[in-house]
Amino acid sequence: MTPVITDADLHALVDGELSGRRLGEVRQHVAQDINAALQVQRWAAARDSLRAMLQPIVDEPLPLRLTLERIEPSLARDREAYRRLLFALGFVSGLVVGLGSATLTLLR
Amino acid sequence: MFIPGKARKPAGQPKIRWLKIAEQTSQGDWDVGTRADFDALTPALRRYARGLTGGAECADDLVQDALLTALRSRGVGRGAALQRKLYAIITDFNRMRVASLESADDFGRETRGEVVPFGREGPTARAVMGRSVLAAMTLAEREAILLVSVEGFSYDEAAEISGVSRPALIARLAKARGRSPQHASAAGRHAPGLRVVS
Numbered sequence: 001m002t003p004v005i006t007d008a009d010l011h012a013l014v015d016g017e018l019s020g021r022r023l024g025e026v027r028q029h030v031a032q033d034i035n036a037a038l039q040v041q042r043w044a045a046a047r048d049s050l051r052a053m054l055q056p057i058v059d060e061p062l063p064l065r066l067t068l069e070r071i072e073p074s075l076a077r078d079r080e081a082y083r084r085l086l087f088a089l090g091f092v093s094g095l096v097v098g099l100g101s102a103t104l105t106l107l108r
Numbered sequence: 109m110f111i112p113g114k115a116r117k118p119a120g121q122p123k124i125r126w127l128k129i130a131e132q133t134s135q136g137d138w139d140v141g142t143r144a145d146f147d148a149l150t151p152a153l154r155r156y157a158r159g160l161t162g163g164a165e166c167a168d169d170l171v172q173d174a175l176l177t178a179l180r181s182r183g184v185g186r187g188a189a190l191q192r193k194l195y196a197i198i199t200d201f202n203r204m205r206v207a208s209l210e211s212a213d214d215f216g217r218e219t220r221g222e223v224v225p226f227g228r229e230g231p232t233a234r235a236v237m238g239r240s241v242l243a244a245m246t247l248a249e250r251e252a253i254l255l256v257s258v259e260g261f262s263y264d265e266a267a268e269i270s271g272v273s274r275p276a277l278i279a280r281l282a283k284a285r286g287r288s289p290q291h292a293s294a295a296g297r298h299a300p301g302l303r304v305v306s
Binding site for chain 2: 007008011012015017043046047049050051054055057058059060062063065066068071074075078
């Protein structure tokens with residue numbers, strides 16, 4: 001029985017998603033069907049064109065703001081602010097508890 | 109700089125999926141290995157963001173916000189998990205960016221792929237063709253084609269990053285490829301969408 005090949009299989013072939021027996025079946029179908037072969041060829045060409053268009057971006061030097069040397073000080077400031085907030089909360093909590101205890105002691 | 113927290117939140121705003129992915133990543137320290145991962149991933153993240161937005165400044169804003177968000181989160185993760193997390197953050201932030209565009213017309217036209225955000229850069233004929241292809245796609249289609257064809261993610265990984273099912277991702281991929289100029293010439297011979305060819 002001839003296996004049923006769908007467009008989804010052709011997409012999967014272009015994207016390297018097939019393996020084993022299914023890969024062989026789809027390859028065989030593409031070898032026998034000129035329309036399917038042209039379709040696969042067009043999609044692969046479009047994929048290569050897109051990759052070629054965007055690839056130079058990877059080779060560009062990184063903007064300074066995207067380097068960890070620039071990002072880390074910002075994170076350090078955030079951490080410092082967080083520590084100060086925790087300290088302030090602890091201080092205020094201690095003050096409230098202390099004053100409350102003192103007040104209760106005096107009222108007795 | 110784009111501040112996600114200040115973006116207008118429209119009805120039906122997609123759930124922030126990278127939080128879920130972050131929970132799946134292992135708890136890692138801010139060590140040499142993590143630094144190396146970030147350094148290695150950043151150029152490709154810029155490529156993805158540039159493909160999504162079509163503009164260098166806007167794309168770098170997205171990448172910067174994604175890096176800061178990931179570094180601030182408790183479970184930064186490593187390797188492939190970190191990679192998926194960063195791509196998911198950029199995908200979500202860009203959706204929020206598009207959703208927060210001032211003009212309702214801009215939002216609608218961008219999501220329908222009727223605007224041309226790729227009009228200013230690159231002199232080569234190949235680049236012009238590539239840009240026109242991306243600009244003709246809806247945002248969802250552009251995400252799918254960039255993640256699979258350019259960034260090299262598997263269908264399952266791309267579906268996880270996009271927050272959709274695998275069949276939905278494949279459908280978006282098929283629609284995106286249906287918009288390419290090469291395909292247009294053969295459109296008369298083929299019915300749209302997925303079909304049986306034998």
